Amino acid sequence: MTRTALFTLCFCLVTPLAAQADKNRDLQILGWLEKVSLEQADLVIEAKLDTGADTSSLHAPELETFERDDEDWVRFTVTNGDGEAYTYEKPISRTVRIRSASGRSERYVVEMDICLGGRRATTEVNLADRGGLSYQMLVGRSFMRDAILVDSGAKYLAAPDCMSDKAGENGD
Secondary structure, three states: OOHHHHHHHHHHHHHHHHHHHHHHHOOEEEEEEEEEEEOOOOEEEEEEEOOOOOOEEEEOOOEEEEEEOOEEEEEEEEEOOOOOEEEEEEEOOEEEEEEEOOEEEEEEEEEEEEEEOOEEEEEEEEEEOOOOOOOOEEEOHHHHOOOEEEEEEEEOOOOOOOOOOOOOOOOO
């Protein structure tokens, strides 16, 4: 093999790796378990960062649907571990069907602003009764994409630290 061909081959193999390394430098590293702040109330709850889930999921055991301006809305209350609660009213973006070990269910999906580490973004969140599960919220890939790298051996690497006026918003 000529030197030129060898050099070209090495260059082609190394260039994508260098580009990926540059991309990874811009990602915030967080643990598999973190605190998140929910919009409006700055209510802080524990969340599991789940790279296996596309959409985020929030514990909302009691849902009340209603109509406003010819749109379907949902009212739900979120309570954190300290007993602080906030009631949200959100338009329903869509309904999804979930298949699990306990059978099939339908969940409402709403858009919410959440703050995780230094990232505040609007993301889709499905509302579910997560009472039998360990964490009130699952943060899915759609929120973390191109911004967060999960260290599966770490917890609580960054407190939610987003500007309340959303001037630093870096969401989708």
